[in-house]
Amino acid sequence: MSEDTKPPAPEAERPPEEEQQKIVVARLATTRELLREITTGPVMTAFLSLVLAMVVGSVMILFTDEHVRSTAGYIGARPSDFFDAVWTSISGAYEAMFRGAIYNSEGLDFQARIRPITETLNFAAPLIMAGLGVGLAFRAGLFNIGGRGQMLLAGAGAGWVAINVDAPTAIHLPLAIIAGMVVGGLWGGLAGLLKARTGAHEVIVTIMLNYVGYYLVFFALSEQNILQQKGSINPKSAPMPDSAVLPKLLGVRFNLHAGIILALVAVAVTWWLLNRSAWGYRFRAVGANPSAARAAGIDVGRTYTTVMLIAGGLVGLAGVNQVLGTVTSGVSVDLDAGIGFDAITVALLGRSRPLGILAAGLLFGAFKAGGFAMQASENIPVDIVLVIQSLIVLFIAAPPLVKAIFRIPVKEAA
Amino acid sequence: MKLALRDVTKRFGTLVANDRISLTVESGEIHGLLGENGAGKSTLMNVLYGLYQADEGEILLDDKPVHFRDPGDAIAAGIGMVHQHFMLVPVFTVAENVMLGHEATGRFGILDIDAARKRVREISDRFGFHLDPDALVENLPVGIQQRVEIVKALSRDARVLVLDEPTAVLTPQETDDLMQIMRQLKESGTAIIFITHKLREIREAADRITVIRRGAVVGEPPPSASNAELAAMMVGRPVELTVHKDPAQPGPAALTVRDLRVTDDDGHVHVDGVSFEIRRGEVLGVAGVQGNGQTELTEALLGLQAHVEGSMVLDDVELRGRSVRRVLDAGVGFIPEDRQGEGLVGEFSIAENMMLNRSHGKPFVSLGTVQQRALNAFAQERLDQYDIRASGIDQHAAQLSGGNQQKVIVARELSRDLRLLVAAQPTRGVDVGSIEFIHKQIVATRDSGVPVLLVSTELDEIVALSDRIMVLYRGRVVGIVPAGTPRETLGLMMAGEQPEGSAA
Numbered sequence: 001m002s003e004d005t006k007p008p009a010p011e012a013e014r015p016p017e018e019e020q021q022k023i024v025v026a027r028l029a030t031t032r033e034l035l036r037e038i039t040t041g042p043v044m045t046a047f048l049s050l051v052l053a054m055v056v057g058s059v060m061i062l063f064t065d066e067h068v069r070s071t072a073g074y075i076g077a078r079p080s081d082f083f084d085a086v087w088t089s090i091s092g093a094y095e096a097m098f099r100g101a102i103y104n105s106e107g108l109d110f111q112a113r114i115r116p117i118t119e120t121l122n123f124a125a126p127l128i129m130a131g132l133g134v135g136l137a138f139r140a141g142l143f144n145i146g147g148r149g150q151m152l153l154a155g156a157g158a159g160w161v162a163i164n165v166d167a168p169t170a171i172h173l174p175l176a177i178i179a180g181m182v183v184g185g186l187w188g189g190l191a192g193l194l195k196a197r198t199g200a201h202e203v204i205v206t207i208m209l210n211y212v213g214y215y216l217v218f219f220a221l222s223e224q225n226i227l228q229q230k231g232s233i234n235p236k237s238a239p240m241p242d243s244a245v246l247p248k249l250l251g252v253r254f255n256l257h258a259g260i261i262l263a264l265v266a267v268a269v270t271w272w273l274l275n276r277s278a279w280g281y282r283f284r285a286v287g288a289n290p291s292a293a294r295a296a297g298i299d300v301g302r303t304y305t306t307v308m309l310i311a312g313g314l315v316g317l318a319g320v321n322q323v324l325g326t327v328t329s330g331v332s333v334d335l336d337a338g339i340g341f342d343a344i345t346v347a348l349l350g351r352s353r354p355l356g357i358l359a360a361g362l363l364f365g366a367f368k369a370g371g372f373a374m375q376a377s378e379n380i381p382v383d384i385v386l387v388i389q390s391l392i393v394l395f396i397a398a399p400p401l402v403k404a405i406f407r408i409p410v411k412e413a414a
Numbered sequence: 415m416k417l418a419l420r421d422v423t424k425r426f427g428t429l430v431a432n433d434r435i436s437l438t439v440e441s442g443e444i445h446g447l448l449g450e451n452g453a454g455k456s457t458l459m460n461v462l463y464g465l466y467q468a469d470e471g472e473i474l475l476d477d478k479p480v481h482f483r484d485p486g487d488a489i490a491a492g493i494g495m496v497h498q499h500f501m502l503v504p505v506f507t508v509a510e511n512v513m514l515g516h517e518a519t520g521r522f523g524i525l526d527i528d529a530a531r532k533r534v535r536e537i538s539d540r541f542g543f544h545l546d547p548d549a550l551v552e553n554l555p556v557g558i559q560q561r562v563e564i565v566k567a568l569s570r571d572a573r574v575l576v577l578d579e580p581t582a583v584l585t586p587q588e589t590d591d592l593m594q595i596m597r598q599l600k601e602s603g604t605a606i607i608f609i610t611h612k613l614r615e616i617r618e619a620a621d622r623i624t625v626i627r628r629g630a631v632v633g634e635p636p637p638s639a640s641n642a643e644l645a646a647m648m649v650g651r652p653v654e655l656t657v658h659k660d661p662a663q664p665g666p667a668a669l670t671v672r673d674l675r676v677t678d679d680d681g682h683v684h685v686d687g688v689s690f691e692i693r694r695g696e697v698l699g700v701a702g703v704q705g706n707g708q709t710e711l712t713e714a715l716l717g718l719q720a721h722v723e724g725s726m727v728l729d730d731v732e733l734r735g736r737s738v739r740r741v742l743d744a745g746v747g748f749i750p751e752d753r754q755g756e757g758l759v760g761e762f763s764i765a766e767n768m769m770l771n772r773s774h775g776k777p778f779v780s781l782g783t784v785q786q787r788a789l790n791a792f793a794q795e796r797l798d799q800y801d802i803r804a805s806g807i808d809q810h811a812a813q814l815s816g817g818n819q820q821k822v823i824v825a826r827e828l829s830r831d832l833r834l835l836v837a838a839q840p841t842r843g844v845d846v847g848s849i850e851f852i853h854k855q856i857v858a859t860r861d862s863g864v865p866v867l868l869v870s871t872e873l874d875e876i877v878a879l880s881d882r883i884m885v886l887y888r889g890r891v892v893g894i895v896p897a898g899t900p901r902e903t904l905g906l907m908m909a910g911e912q913p914e915g916s917a918a
Contacts, residue, residue: 297739
């Protein structure tokens with residue numbers, strides 16, 4: 001995470017030359033301040049939140065474990081039984097998660113052993129894309145809660161082009177991807193425009209646009225002459241033609257498709273946009289201090305609209321990824337699979353930095369892949385993964401709580 | 415009652431805000447506490463008032479050590495505090511405000527407002543405050559609101575009264591009245607700690623003076639000390655208090671404002687029929703007590719106000735109706751009054767702040783990409799040229815001291831080709847050394863032929879820099895007078911009185 005984690009150097013005033021003693025003290029203070037900034041800064045908070053959430057998750061795993069409960073009944077007589085059970089339960093759970101998410105040492109052949117990591121990447125791709133869309137909006141001071149609607153609209157748009165356009169892959173696929181991103185962008189930009197023009201709060205607007213988008217897509221999928229599969233009565237489109245499907249990266253034995261590459265490209269582009277471009281500069285200025293931005297001649301309203309256009313496009317890419325990559329059997333109203341909301345968590349955990357979002361997306365992808373394995377082999381409800389994810393957000397949203405638990409000194413206001 | 419602070423030390427992390435500070439104030443004495451912003455005066459008083467706990471040292475009342483866990487303890491022990499920002503409920507009456515926090519109740523818990531009224535009248539009469547206990551606080555002028563704060567403290571039998579920068583919001587006349595009140599309180603045996611950074615006032619009022627710099631006591635000069643001596647002690651080096659400038663060589667009119675009227679969203683008029691012009695190479699000072707339309711006037715010029723009537727023509731270009739960006743493009747430089755709110759992005763680096771109003775093109779943006787190298791070179795150059803004390807151009811603006819933050823803004827604005835400089839409160843909350851520097855820059859800008867609109871609530875600053883002075887009162891121009899106009903006249907004008915022969 002090299003991007004804008006510049007080492008903070010809080011010594012504002014250089015002491016005058018005559019006070020040599022004080023310079024030494026100041027230098028010492030600078031180093032210490034630096035260390036404290038790193039340890040108490042948001043990176044550390046995010047990491048500690050993760051640790052804390054996994055600890056609490058462990059406790060919940062124990063509560064669901066039959067064997068742990070029965071040994072707890074005679075803990076006074078044979079405590080070792082209880083602790084053995086605890087150890088087996090927790091280590092088993094996280095081991096299963098590792099097997100499901102990274103590397104399965106029990107696999108029959110090499111391909112079976114590395115299959116988990118490819119699943120993780122597949123789950124991670126849309127989380128990263130949508131996480132970037134939410135994170136970008138965060139940086140401009142906007143809460144984009146409209147991930148679901150943006151994904152659905154984008155998926156429907158990409159699906160429509162895929163079904164109704166006939167062209168070779170080299171044209172068909174990019175066209176479908178771009179169409180999806182444009183539709184998603186417009187849906188996001190609508191929220192930005194409403195905020196810029198009328199002052200309507202983007203949280204309310206994006207949440208409500210989720211419903212509007214949902215029923216709009218539902219309607220489109222129920223109309224024969226729009227998106228519904230010919231001759232079907234289900235609200236579902238026809239399957240995607242091969243020329244508009246994201247290619248599989250490792251052959252037919254793996255699900256992994258080119259979506260992860262699109263995700264990496266999106267990370268790179270977003271990083272450049274935020275940290276190197278004039279647009280990104282203005283996004284960040286508006287996000288950090290809209291009054292100063294306005295007084296410096298930056299059009300805050302237009303910036304809101306632009307940010308939401310791009311954010312919607314990025315979230316839309318996640319919808320495209322689902323329709324053209326993960327579930328190619330046709331567009332349906334549940335294509336977002338909760339990703340639109342998980343993206344908020346990913347963006348928060350990634351501190352709204354593109355590289356942070358990449359890491360957080362991979363982590364959550366691993367949680368998803370590993371969660372299924374945990375349920376299958378250890379009989380631990382897959383919901384425990386959701387609990388851990390939710391706890392992470394809770395701890396991140398309440399940094400003083402994490403700081404209090406780990407006894408990190410909180411700066412007193414002077 | 416005698417109050418003594420002995421070796422009080424307060425640390426925030428590695429920062430030592432108060433370093434073994436000792437001071438004594440006897441009853442019937444005014445003790446002036448002098449220091450720059452950030453020297454540790456307010457921290458010390460917050461320790462005294464129980465808001466902070468001292469890390470070391472002790473507080474003695476009549477030679478007995480006391481320990482305050484919260485302001486309630488301090489009040490009970492007879493310490494009263496009048497904060498710089500008043501702690502009054504605007505929609506309550508004077509009596510209601512005075513009883514707030516120690517409400518006396520009659521049978522069935524009914525408030526005994528009559529007792530509070532009586533108490534207000536009693537104290538008010540004793541010191542000649544002329545307070546109406548039933549007046550709503552929001553309808554009272556600032557100077558009178560301050561008296562309410564003082565009565566509030568006295569009604570709790572305060573024997574030690576702390577006044578934290580009490581003159582910051584007052585007109586010169588109100589300041590004189592406050593000095594009078596302080597003398598009366600002193601004669602009645604109250605011990606007063608008077609915190610300020612204004613040399614004139616401390617010499618006039620204080621019996622004893624303690625100067626604090628960087629959290630430590632640096633001297634206890636007699637009140638007979640000269641301004642220069644006090645300033646040198648406060649800053650730590652000799653300071654030039656007067657601004658050296660040659661007589662203005664005004665050219666043709668550059669900015670012509672006619673019948674400017676600024677209304678807010680609720681229809682309140684903040685600037686009402688203001689007309690003036692500024693010539694090239696001239697500083698027009700806008701004097702007035704805070705809140706008399708100065709903010710709205712500067713914001714209207716910049717295109718930051720929504721409802722503006724009249725005309726503002728800068729070198730044949732009508733500014734009214736232009737977006738902020740197009741106003742800036744027309745050559746207007748702007749030093750906003752709220753440095754951290756409008757002047758800087760705190761979490762941006764110094765370099766990033768340097769391009770805040772130039773993010774749309776040359777020299778810092780090309781093909782939509784920020785030209786890091788050009789920006790860094792520019793920032794480094796300005797850092798040296800403006801003597802901005804920072805660890806480097808990557809340091810976040812929020813971590814700089816007020817004076818250095820302001821220098822970043824001044825450097826940014828003066829680096830463009832200007833046709834007009836609008837400077838609002840350019841030295842508010844800025845250390846003396848930086849004030850000196852910023853004033854020189856403003857004069858240099860004037861001398862280069864740029865017209866300057868200087869808005870300040872500090873009369874000293876207006877008098878020192880302006881070639882002509884426009885006084886605003888309730889959004890109207892009271893008069894535009896020459897720079898040599900006596901302070902007394904200006905003070906009266908700031909209170910809305912039209913002096914003879916000075917009609918605009």
